[in-house]
Amino acid sequence: MRLVQSTKHLPIRRGAVTPFVALCMMLMLPAIVALVVDGGMLLTERRRAQATADAAAMAAACVLYDNYPVDQGQGVVGNPSGAALAVASSNGYTNDGTTSTVVVNIPPQSGIYAGLPSYVEVIVTYFQGRAFSGVLGTGTMPVKARAVARGAWVPGNNGILVLAYGGKGTLSIQGNGAVTASGAKVIVNSNNSSASVDTGTGTMTAPEFDITGADTITGGGQMLTTPTPNNILTGVHPTPDPLAYLPVPS
Numbered sequence: 379m380r381l382v383q384s385t386k387h388l389p390i391r392r393g394a395v396t397p398f399v400a401l402c403m404m405l406m407l408p409a410i411v412a413l414v415v416d417g418g419m420l421l422t423e424r425r426r427a428q429a430t431a432d433a434a435a436m437a438a439a440c441v442l443y444d445n446y447p448v449d450q451g452q453g454v455v456g457n458p459s460g461a462a463l464a465v466a467s468s469n470g471y472t473n474d475g476t477t478s479t480v481v482v483n484i485p486p487q488s489g490i491y492a493g494l495p496s497y498v499e500v501i502v503t504y505f506q507g508r509a510f511s512g513v514l515g516t517g518t519m520p521v522k523a524r525a526v527a528r529g530a531w532v533p534g535n536n537g538i539l540v541l542a543y544g545g546k547g548t549l550s551i552q553g554n555g556a557v558t559a560s561g562a563k564v565i566v567n568s569n570n571s572s573a574s575v576d577t578g579t580g581t582m583t584a585p586e587f588d589i590t591g592a593d594t595i596t597g598g599g600q601m602l603t604t605p606t607p608n609n610i611l612t613g614v615h616p617t618p619d620p621l622a623y624l625p626v627p628s
Contacts, residue, residue, distance in 0.1 A: 420521060423506050427523035430469040431502040434462040435527035438482060438498040442529030447623055451496025451530050453484035458529075462500050471502050479503045486526055496530035534620055537562030537584055541619055544568055547575035551582055551599055559584035566590065567616035576601060588614040 441458035442451050449455045459482040463473060466480040473480040479502075486492050486499035505518035537559030542548045548568040551557070555578075563586035566573045573591035576582070576599035583602045587593070587610040593601065603609035 420506055420519060423504055423521045424523065426469070427471070427502045427504050427521050428525070430466050430471050431500045431523040431525035432527075433469065434465040434480065434482070434502070435498055435500040435525040437465040438462040438484070438500065439527035439529035442484075442496055442498060443531070444529075446496065446529065446531045453498070458482075458484060458498060462498065466500070466502060471504060477505055489526060491526055491528075497526060497528050499524065499526050534617065535562050536565055536617070536620070538564045539617060539620075540566045540568065542568050543590075543616055544570060546570045546572045549574040551576040551580055551601075552578045554579040556580055557582045561585065563588055565614075565617050566593075569616075574601070585609065587611065588617070590614055590616045 438453075438458035438461050441456040441461045442453060445455040453459065462482045463480055466473065466478075471478040471480055481499075481501040481503075483499040483501075485494050485497050488499070491497040491499075502523045504521045506521050538549075540548045545568050548570070549564070549566045551574075557580070559582075562584070564582070564584045566587070566589045568574075568589075568591050570591040572594040573589050574587070574593035576593070576595045577597055579598040581600045581602055583604060585606070586603060587601060589610070589612045592612045593610065595601065601610060
């Protein structure tokens, strides 16, 4: 078999790929730089705006909490909106309408807590200026953050609350009787190693015992928990007096 080699040459192609890629890169470079620089600026501002919204909502919620016995979380007393705006302003969001806006809604106007008293909604918007993205568009870029907080007094589900912060046997069980706290826990604030003392043969039953110090049981007495057995917690932080806001009676 004889191989025949063709002497016909293919047409020469011009090297147009390199200048075409270079031209595309020149056109794409500003967009890439804008995405990196302006995108980073937006992410940074978004974190700042969210942190400010959280702090402002908490400030307003604290005012709602302080005045809850008076207006039940309606926000009429104590100026919670002013507290939120002050915190936002101290963080650089002055609500001037040009660089930023801060909206405080009591109660919230959106979300799952819309219309509910004792909740506050804070919406922070910052109008971020453009850097390299000016080649892609004009005007500012809004950065928005939203936070919701609650300031209300709720039942503590306390069956028995012994307020004394110190002393031995602040909760003392003697004799052979039986005490049951149904559906509510027993709280002992004393930090004594024998804050709760059971010296008899009686029993005390509750869903939970929260003792700041510890308990001492002698004799045949028992502290029982139901439905969870041995749900006796020691070293618990003391519970504040839920009636501390009331004036001391004469």
